[in-house]
Amino acid sequence: MAPKDAGRSQHIAKDSKSSKKIQRQPTPVPERLKRLFNSLCAQIDGGHFANAIKTCDKILRLAPHDRDALQTKLFLLLQTERYGDALALIDGQPEFVFEKAYSLYRLHKEDDVAEVLGTLKQEKGEDDRGVIHLEAQLSYRQGSYQKAFDQYNDLLDNTDPDTEEHSDILTNLEAAQQHLDFINKNYLRALDVLPGTLTSTIESVPPPPPPQPSSALLAASSSVAYDEQKKASASQKVRAKRVPAGVVPGVTPPPDPDRWIKKSERSTFHSGGHKKRKGGGATQGVVEGPHLATGGGSGGGGGGKGKGKKKK
Numbered sequence: 001m002a003p004k005d006a007g008r009s010q011h012i013a014k015d016s017k018s019s020k021k022i023q024r025q026p027t028p029v030p031e032r033l034k035r036l037f038n039s040l041c042a043q044i045d046g047g048h049f050a051n052a053i054k055t056c057d058k059i060l061r062l063a064p065h066d067r068d069a070l071q072t073k074l075f076l077l078l079q080t081e082r083y084g085d086a087l088a089l090i091d092g093q094p095e096f097v098f099e100k101a102y103s104l105y106r107l108h109k110e111d112d113v114a115e116v117l118g119t120l121k122q123e124k125g126e127d128d129r130g131v132i133h134l135e136a137q138l139s140y141r142q143g144s145y146q147k148a149f150d151q152y153n154d155l156l157d158n159t160d161p162d163t164e165e166h167s168d169i170l171t172n173l174e175a176a177q178q179h180l181d182f183i184n185k186n187y188l189r190a191l192d193v194l195p196g197t198l199t200s201t202i203e204s205v206p207p208p209p210p211p212q213p214s215s216a217l218l219a220a221s222s223s224v225a226y227d228e229q230k231k232a233s234a235s236q237k238v239r240a241k242r243v244p245a246g247v248v249p250g251v252t253p254p255p256d257p258d259r260w261i262k263k264s265e266r267s268t269f270h271s272g273g274h275k276k277r278k279g280g281g282a283t284q285g286v287v288e289g290p291h292l293a294t295g296g297g298s299g300g301g302g303g304g305k306g307k308g309k310k311k312k
Contacts, residue, residue, distance in 0.1 A: 040072065044076075049076050083107050087103050087104070097119060101120065104116060105134060136151035136152050149176040152169055152176060153173065
């Protein structure tokens with residue numbers, strides 16, 4: 001049997017372990033920020049931008065004024081085309097004016113972009129490459145192709161041919177050149193190809209509407225059209241295969257519609273014209289003539305040919 005002191009010592013040891021767990025100090029903020037920045041770099045290198053934005057939010061909760069985390073989050077928002085969130089992030093921060101102008105440009109707010117670009121020119125000067133490039137894109141979108149063409153040319157002269165920026169500017173320059181060629185040459189050439197009636201209609205005043213015909217003229221034209229239609233229908237030949245032998249179309253009367261019905265059921269059965277049978281009696285109620293009264297037959301004889309009685 002174990003002594004009582006041994007059980008007490010074990011209970012004290014458990015209490016000391018639990019107290020150590022409770023008194024465990026949290027990780028310092030600098031150490032947590034270091035771990036978060038390491039995770040952020042790995043996520044950006046792997047292209048996991050959505051997770052990287054969440055990591056930036058964790059860093060900014062620990063250090064709200066960390067410029068590296070703020071700038072990284074802004075870059076990630078622009079990469080993922082979340083321009084509205086980018087504007088909300090840099091609101092009231094003058095060091096991100098160019099990013100603000102670019103976000104407004106991508107949101108198709110051209111008037112606001114022009115205003116911000118005016119501020120950038122005053123701050124950075126007329127020769128700033130970022131300002132010139134964004135202004136050229138804005139000019140192209142607004143239809144000022146000649147201005148965009150000149151600005152892209154200026155950028156192309158001072159760009160390294162081996163860089164990706166050079167190929168992008170060259171592509172934009174070719175697009176502006178195509179629009180200028182269409183406006184200056186191909187548009188007029190397309191007008192020359194149009195039919196003469198269409199071009200005359202475009203270049204001249206449209207002719208007045210034709211006068212409306214009178215009611216008498218409309219009536220005469222309708223009667224002439226009716227006569228022509230009647231002649232055309234009369235001149236149409238009936239197919240010979242469908243006409244029975246001995247029938248002349250338009251001359252021979254049509255057949256009896258009751259020809260498929262029994263004679264006793266036809267509508268013309270009791271209309272007269274039927275021959276009487278021999279020996280048929282007279283209709284009931286008919287009064288015989290005086291020359292038939294001398295006959296000796298009783299009323300059932302027909303035709304007055306009954307034999308008389310023999311004389312005694």
